[in-house]
Amino acid sequence: MEFEELVEKVANGEIKLHQVEKYTNGDKKLATEIRRKALEKKLGVKLDNIGHYSLDPNQLIGKNIENMIGVVQIPMGVAGPLKINGEYAKGEFYIPLATTEGALVASVNRGCSALTEAGGVKTTLIDDKMTRAPLLKCPDARRAREVAEWVKNNLDYLQEKAVSKVTRHGKLRGVKPFIVGNNLYLRFEFETGDAMGMNMVTIASEEIMKVIEEEFPDVKYLALSGNLCVDKKPNAANFILGRGKTVIAEAIVPREIVERKLKTTPELIAEVNYRKNLVGSAQAGSYGFNAHFGNIVGAIFLATGQDEAQITEGSHGITLAEVTPEGDLYISVTMPSLEIGTVGGGTRVPTQREALSIMGVAGGGDPPGTNAKKFAEIVAGAVLAGELSLLAAIAAKHLAKAHKELGR
Ligand SMILES: CC(C)(COP(=O)([O-])OP(=O)([O-])OC[C@H]1O[C@@H](n2cnc3c(N)ncnc32)[C@H](O)[C@@H]1OP(=O)([O-])[O-])[C@@H](O)C(=O)NCCC(=O)NCCSC(=O)C[C@@](C)(O)CC(=O)[O-]
Ligand SMILES: NC(=O)C1=CN([C@@H]2O[C@H](COP(=O)(O)OP(=O)(O)OC[C@H]3O[C@@H](n4cnc5c(N)ncnc54)[C@H](OP(=O)(O)O)[C@@H]3O)[C@@H](O)[C@H]2O)C=CC1
Incomplete structure (x- = not known):
């Protein structure tokens, strides 16, 4: 059958969307074009941008997607370098962030800049497991x-x-x-x-x-799933028992850096954190005793091919901030359920794999497991950077101004 005839038959329902490959000798790229053109015809819309991509549908359909019609593009920025003194991640890292929220990358970048100047982030993996119930x-x-x-x-x-x-x-x-x-x-x-x-x-x-x-x-x-796994839903079980990686990132930021780079004081950050992230979240019945884990986790998940529905549990966790006896800022993030990987799922999509390679964590580790653990430490470090910068902006009353300038 000719291209136009196939488009017509899909548009009028004679051929179902998922049956197109049968008529293209298994050519999934051609089937993708036919589905999109049929949809354009049926709905009277233009999908030119969705049809613009470098990925090969022949590699994706049957592993990562069904009924493919094209690709959605999310701008990707990079924050860093961020110095991490971890058990698996050691050195300076750039963090790829896919988002359309103006000011987010700038904020994480500011946090990275302050933390790196302060000597870096210490990360500690507490537990590592995947559950099914x-x-x-x-x-x-x-x-x-x-x-x-x-x-x-x-x-x-x-x-x-x-x-x-x-x-x-x-x-x-x-x-x-x-x-x-x-x-x-x-x-x-x-x-x-x-x-x-x-x-x-x-x-x-x-x-x-x-x-x-x-x-x-x-x-x-x-x-096979009795909902106590718990996958892709906010829940107390993962918050308490952990799921995926349980990881903590912490740092001490000297007062001078807080004042110069973050335009506020350790005291104000600690007070905002206590009254907002701890008391406010308790009153809200939230599992997110933090300002915006979900922002950083979400942007990294989209960039690196993680399962986006698991951003839900990635947003669980606690931010702590206190003033040290020396007058500096101690800040930490505790992430109980960071469900991530460097092989399998969306990590094999070429663009997402490139994003993982920016952090040196694409593919399997040697020994196995070490790449995913390193990745978890980098994510926690980036989340700490985001928390530090946003808390500072809120303490300094710069949040609305930042989003006026960078977000609209
Ligand atoms: C926007 C800033 C960073 C300005 O911050 P600033 O201190 O005025 O900026 P600056 O020009 O003095 O530069 C300081 C550092 O910021 C970085 N920086 C500065 N500008 C850029 C830029 N264009 N691109 C990249 N990096 C930038 C950069 O690192 C720079 O240091 P350097 O590296 O030069 O030594 C600050 O006001 C900020 O972080 N605001 C907070 C914004 C934020 O975190 N937004 C997240 C989304 S809010 C949300 O979705 C969640 C929420 C709020 O609803 C959750 C809740 O309920 O809490
Ligand atoms: N089935 C379900 O209920 C759900 C599925 N998902 C989806 O699951 C997918 C992710 O599943 P996941 O199991 O992570 O990925 P995969 O299903 O891709 O499994 C990983 C594969 O990589 C192989 N492998 C090679 N090297 C390594 C290594 N170093 N470490 C670990 N495995 C290695 C494994 O082999 P071997 O097994 O022999 O070790 C296995 O075949 C995502 O697409 C996600 O969206 C999400 C939620 C629920």
């Missing part, structure tokens, strides 16, 4: 408790019998059972190397369920 319906709570005990005592067996069959890097390292009435939620914890790990742990958890169904025929495996 299948749901089992048991005859009663007592049976649920028995099953949970069996699972706790048989992790090595489950690793060997189930997990190792479907992944090399995925390792079952723990389980936290929750019982509600006759429902059993098994929150499995896995190491996932450099992958964020959701596909890996989902596939592994299904294998585990097969073993459990065999072992406990009276127990009904009902759902």
Whole structure:
């Protein structure tokens, strides 16, 4: 069939959007063009910019996207250099940020400048795991408790019998059972190397369920995700137990730098932080005891091919600010659930992979897991820079002015 005829048939519904590849000999780039042209025709709109891209749909469709019609472009800026004294990230880093919010990159850049001049950010990884919590319906709570005990005592067996069959890097390292009435939620914890790990742990958890169904025929495996994982929703479980990387970034910023570069004082930053980020957030019932983790996490996620829905949990966390006995500023960010990876998912899209390469974290680490850990430390450092700058701007009453000048 000719191009125009195919466009017409897709526009009038004779060929469904997801069936176009059947008529292009599997050429996904051509199918992408046909879908977009058909949509233009049907809706009477022009989609020229969406149709302008360097990515190859043949590499993306079937791995990263379905019904592809083109690409959305988000401007990418860079903040830095940011000096990080981490356990995995050591040195000065530039941070790619994809955003359309004017003043955001300038703000993170200012934070990087102040922190680097102050000697850098110290980062500490507290925990690293990806979780999946299948749901089992048991005859009663007592049976649920028995099953949970069996699972706790048989992790090595489950690793060997189930997990190792479907992944090399995925390792079952723990389980936290929750019982509600006759429902059993098994929150499995896995190491996932450099992958964020959701596909890996989902596939592994299904294998585990097969073993459990065999072992406990009276127990009904009902759902692979029982919502105690917890994926892509604000929640207390991840805030308390952690998910993905749990990471802390901290720094001491000398008073002189706070006054010169941030136009305020350590005392005012500490007071604004206490009354806004701690008291204000408590009153709001928020899991974000911070000013804008979501801004920096979101911009880095979009730039580097992370799962954008997990910005939700990335926005959880606490910012602390206090004046040291020497009169300088101590500031820290504690991020309980930063779900990120440097392999898999959107990280293999060429533009996103280039963004990861700016930080020296594209692909798998040697040994596996070290690249993702390094990336987590860099993200936490960037979040600290963003918090410092925004808190300072609010303390100095510069927020509205900054957004008038850079954001409209
Ligand atoms: C805008 C600034 C940085 C000006 O800050 P300033 O101190 O007036 O700027 P400056 O010209 O004196 O320069 C100081 C440093 O800022 C950086 N800088 C300065 N200008 C630029 C620029 N154009 N591009 C890149 N970097 C820039 C740069 O690093 C420079 O130092 P240097 O490196 O030159 O030694 C400051 O006012 C600021 O950070 N404001 C806060 C803006 C912000 O954080 N916005 C985030 C979004 S707000 C939001 O979405 C969340 C919110 C607020 O609703 C959450 C909540 O409820 O709290
Ligand atoms: N399935 C679901 O329920 C959900 C899926 N997602 C999506 O899942 C995707 C991410 O899943 P994820 O599991 O991270 O990625 P992948 O599914 O791509 O799994 C990672 C792959 O990389 C391989 N690998 C090679 N080198 C390494 C290394 N150094 N460290 C770790 N793995 C390595 C793994 O092999 P091996 O396994 O043999 O170790 C595996 O095949 C995203 O697209 C996300 O949007 C998000 C939420 C839920």
